[in-house]
Amino acid sequence: MKAFLSIIRRDIKLATSSFGDMLTLVLFFIMIGVIVPIAIGPDKNLLASIAPGVIWIAAFLSSLLALDKMFRQDFDDGSLLAMRHASISFEAIVFAKLIAHWLTSILPLIIATPMLALMLNMNTQILIYTIISLLVGTPALISFGAVGAAITVSLRRGGLIAPVLILPLSLPILIFGVSAIKLGTGAGTQSAALLILGAISLITVAFTPFASALALKLTQE
Amino acid sequence: MPNKEAYSSQQLNVSKLSLIRSERLILSDVNFSAKSGSGIFLRGDNGVGKTTLLMAIAGYLHIGAGKITWGTDNNEEENSLIENLHFIAHQDAIKPTLSLKENLMFWCSLYGGAPEKVIDALKIVGLSHAIDFEAGLLSAGQKKRLSLARLLVANRALWLLDEPTSSLDKQGDELVVSLIDNHLERGGIAIIATHLDLNIKNAKTLILEKANQYGEIA
Numbered sequence: 001m002k003a004f005l006s007i008i009r010r011d012i013k014l015a016t017s018s019f020g021d022m023l024t025l026v027l028f029f030i031m032i033g034v035i036v037p038i039a040i041g042p043d044k045n046l047l048a049s050i051a052p053g054v055i056w057i058a059a060f061l062s063s064l065l066a067l068d069k070m071f072r073q074d075f076d077d078g079s080l081l082a083m084r085h086a087s088i089s090f091e092a093i094v095f096a097k098l099i100a101h102w103l104t105s106i107l108p109l110i111i112a113t114p115m116l117a118l119m120l121n122m123n124t125q126i127l128i129y130t131i132i133s134l135l136v137g138t139p140a141l142i143s144f145g146a147v148g149a150a151i152t153v154s155l156r157r158g159g160l161i162a163p164v165l166i167l168p169l170s171l172p173i174l175i176f177g178v179s180a181i182k183l184g185t186g187a188g189t190q191s192a193a194l195l196i197l198g199a200i201s202l203i204t205v206a207f208t209p210f211a212s213a214l215a216l217k218l219t220q221e
Numbered sequence: 222m223p224n225k226e227a228y229s230s231q232q233l234n235v236s237k238l239s240l241i242r243s244e245r246l247i248l249s250d251v252n253f254s255a256k257s258g259s260g261i262f263l264r265g266d267n268g269v270g271k272t273t274l275l276m277a278i279a280g281y282l283h284i285g286a287g288k289i290t291w292g293t294d295n296n297e298e299e300n301s302l303i304e305n306l307h308f309i310a311h312q313d314a315i316k317p318t319l320s321l322k323e324n325l326m327f328w329c330s331l332y333g334g335a336p337e338k339v340i341d342a343l344k345i346v347g348l349s350h351a352i353d354f355e356a357g358l359l360s361a362g363q364k365k366r367l368s369l370a371r372l373l374v375a376n377r378a379l380w381l382l383d384e385p386t387s388s389l390d391k392q393g394d395e396l397v398v399s400l401i402d403n404h405l406e407r408g409g410i411a412i413i414a415t416h417l418d419l420n421i422k423n424a425k426t427l428i429l430e431k432a433n434q435y436g437e438i439a
Contacts, residue, residue, distance in 0.1 A: 079316070084303070
């Protein structure tokens, strides 16, 4: 457990020491929220109705942008190899890195969501639903991302391959994520969507550490 | 203050080992064994497969044929090897934005070592004056010393060292020798890939020869 926590602590420290990267990510996320109202026009009702989708698109794209960071540096400087003979299993290490990645790359986006809500004319109720939907759905998003990142970590210019690999897997997350926000279909459907989203997250978070660890082991051969 | 804790008696056996990477036969029919307290120098031309052999012993590679076993004579536990080894590779595994202490503290907790060993380890490798410096400020030789300090934060019986003296100065070479000597005296095992003639008392030499890479196993 101590080893597990020390990985999370180290990764958070490393992420905060390159604060610029974190800020870039949040700015990119907000930028999408700034561009959409300008491109669509000032129709408040239209903006409010597409807002949940826009926020999920922004979160999805930003998470793709951060993917490469997950294993790249540790792979390049040999840390990943040195982690192979740690006192905890390599799968547990990958899981710890997944948690740290969520805390440093996704949580800042969720914290910045109210700013996007302002740009997109969302009311408070929808904003709360949005944040809940993001909290429940993004673990699945980065879990698939972790597998993609692990597979492509040895490719020098693999920047866009991982997103293309995980795009089809991520579609259900987007579908249920957006429907978990939308109110129009009635409260029952909304909570059902949220539950399915939660189920997807739990399943993917449970199996991706094994898949990512296997992919990383194979690239190190 | 050198560590005096003794390791339990273990033996590493490598028999008829063949290694294949990217569909090329790198090494074939490698045989050796190392008992507690003995070291083995791996020698051979560049590209002959010294690093590959070390990685295979560490369990990172798929083994083509043969066997690597670890344990006491009558009780060979193959799986426990990975938690009983240190592997110092070419890459330093150092994070430039963390301090020396933070870097080493991380590996210490990851390898299940005692935190109070960290400062001692930095002293032994000669970096005690720079404990709170960012590791990015270190020279190549100092980075190597910091990597070597990983050996000291957790007690592990098998050391796999890949060119441990690269970019080190004369005193650095002597440091490596004294670290290995101390490790062997305590009953550890060290396998060292190097081109230098390190003066280690209890060490044999294994010369690796190129396998017939495109043909059959010789």
